[in-house]
Amino acid sequence: MQTCFINSPLGITKLVGDKNGVSIISILEEGEVSTTISNELKEAVTQLQDYFEGNRTNFTFKLNPKGTDFQQRVWQELLNITFGKTMSYLELSKKLGDVKAIRAVASANGKNPLWIVIPCHRVIGKDGSLTGYAGGLWRKKWLLEHENPTSQQSLF
Template identity: 50%
Template sequence: MLATFYTCSYNTPIGYLNLAATDTHLVSCLFSDIAYPTSPEQPAVLKQTIDQLDEYFAGTRRQFDLPLQPEGTDFQKKVWDNLYTIPFGKTVSYMAVARAVSGEKAIRAVGAANGKNPICLIVPCHRVIGSDGSLTGYAGGLWRKEWLLKHEGILKPTQQLALF
């Protein structure tokens, strides 16, 4: 039996987060400049996601607690599981993630998996930066990555990491 998918958009200070879920799990959370149509029915997981996003953007939530079901390869899921452990207010390098999941030679594969993370923000791929401290790669746009890192107190409001 095929799963039913439900969609909605959450308006953030930096664009929409388009959300998709099954009856029981969040499967996608991606930044966009346009909103998804909203499904007439909304499962509890989407309501929980919106409540937790409200708290995150209000500055009162540091860790998401949602049932997630991202679609990807075993390697991608291993990378995303590692990203999920990066604490609020901290960053790690792509190399550190590569070492943790497969070894230094996997750095390019880690970067590719990071870029294909279907549950951005909640699985905090924005907290992965270059070894030199640069903000490299973010599917939602580097300006959003910078905003999120400032929101989390990693960057000071007047500070900007090198974008390239």
Template identity: 50%
Template structure:
């Protein structure tokens, strides 16, 4: 299956969007400043759709996403990722609450591990998961980005 890439320069760094012709498979921060993948004649519509919606999110014009995604992982990982999508915009949930939500109350570390393997940043909002004591913990894109994203959502939530 052919994969296509498109870069999006967000206010907090470069994001690499990856998709097939049918669905987005990955949206991750990458540590580079140069755009390597731009729209061209072969860029699938789903990738352009994703780009527009991510751009709308950063402009505070979007809270949910409508493009098709593929969540490739174990059944447990997919359960965790699906549960992440129910955390309301501008709100947070602890790892303990997330584990309880999927019926695996004692699996907080496994939930944290699955959260860290999420490949659909922002769309599957792993940045909304915090420690039980309310502190920011673990984020593959860096804690400073997690803090920025939560503040971004709080600011646009107040504006609405």
């Protein structure tokens, strides 16, 4: 497995992966930025930088997250949430076929190992509130605003 650290507007981003794909993307409060990036991680780094610069709305590099079958199902459904849109935990549970699984869905969402790329930040409370985010609610808010900026109305 290869590891690198890049700078992002939200902190140091850690990427871990190999020829089978990227397994982990996480955020750190502090750390050293890598001076070299392995071939296995170059495309992921480029695409994340494009995302933060506002030039990318989806990711195409190979993913290889580790998790249970249920977690994999939840993460796969998260990939279907359109850029700039949100979905409630209840809606996500319905899409997975079991409204009563809302707590399990929320738990799987919280264990997402691929920050931003599997867009767990797009899942909100049914009342529209920003609930739970492993990276901190301020980061969730930043990501949602980054993906759906409010444009100033023209006064004239």
